[in-house]
Amino acid sequence: MRLKEKVVIITGAASGIGKAAAKLFCKEGATVVACDLNEELLQALKDETKDFGGEIYPKKLNVTDREAIKELVEEIKEKFGKIDGLVNNAGITRDALLQRMTEENWDIVINVNLKGVFNMTQFVAPVMLKQGYGSIVNTSSIVGIYGNIGQTNYAATKGGVIAMTKTWAKEFTRKGANIRVNAVAPGFIKTPMTEKIPEKIVKMVEERIPLKRMGTPEEIANVYLFLISDESSYITGQVIGVDGGLVI
Template sequence: MADFKGKNVIVTGGSRGIGLTIAQSFAQAGANVAICATNEQALETAAQTLQPFGGKVFTQTVNVSSPEDCESFVNNVVKEFGSLDILVNNAGITKDNLTVRMSEADWDAVIAVNLKGTFLMSKAALKVMFKKRSGNIVNISSVVGEMGNAGQANYVASKAGMIGLTKTFAKEFGSRGVRVNAVAPGFVQTAMTDALPEDVKEKALSAVALKRFATPQDIAKAVLFLASEDASYITGHVLAVNGGLYM
């Protein structure tokens, strides 16, 4: 595992699920880790799992679709840690429905968190990264952003939009020493997938070459790779972590 000792990392949506595993992996690799999410209680519980690794830990309740929240969070992280090296845009929501039944409010809500939130938090982080002429952004997209998915028009558009943002950011920020990449997970083993009936699980897995769901650790390993010096000449890339579901 790459060494992130002394590196200062933000993981949005780091209170649970994939974001928490990403945050724990960075903490285990020696980083100072700041997490934000919408639920204060969940953030506190998550922070307790990060502290034993010995780096600094910072939490803040943030709505990533608010520019003021994003700026205040980045400013506070810099105050606490001294700088910012890595941003992982992981916060995300779904509000699924077939397009004909999808409300405008549900369309707006998902785009606001997943896509606009990525834009706003990156913009806030860039102020720090541009000044020191180095930095690293990893966006958590999804396989459905590459292949489409019935019943998720808002989510798919947001995740495809994150891929467009990743490539545009890479072109805009490369000359300032900032690399920007995306990870596109397939099915990930979560409480949601655990609760699926066996036959639904089997059907989903039949399309996956590796015949298992990803663990959150599978996703975190890809994020740490892209954020590490091992990926020093990689930018604008979308790393598929989907077990061969889509190639």
């Protein structure tokens, strides 16, 4: 098992890519602190993985709630004594052309997708620094690199995630700690988030992708697994695109 005895936090773990990652990590022997706002789906995830080998530890969490994050990290420290990995996967969209984008929809996307990553990492990083090791994976997007019409807020957050990733990869190792920080930039993936895209648009996008299809949550989860595991021990500060060749 590639994550045997590791303790890993995954945000946005109740559905989509986060759920796929939680299940995969559990199969690989990890204790997964699965965080999400949807308690019902978290419990279903725990029930589904009861015979996987690892353990799902479900926790209702809003990544914009700093006090709740602080309490969670203290609870994990007390219960498990360490945090080996953090996957900042939680994210939302509120798409609109710039002239139609409300301040409310700008703020909520910034708060969840960008500040949420900052919040989680700010509380988890000291634990990793004290223990001297850890791996952090931040979910970005190809939109954060290349932009996309109607996604000013989303693109801004995902570009910001890349900037924080590179900064933390330098910052957390400056005193010798073995803490790796990487980002994954998915392309068009079949998740509840992309189910809202009209079929006509999906077909147009698939024609632009060299592999001629959308990706699956499991294909992103495999990359998360690699980056959290010791197999990626010499990789840090990188942005790994998983997009079927959409941007080459």
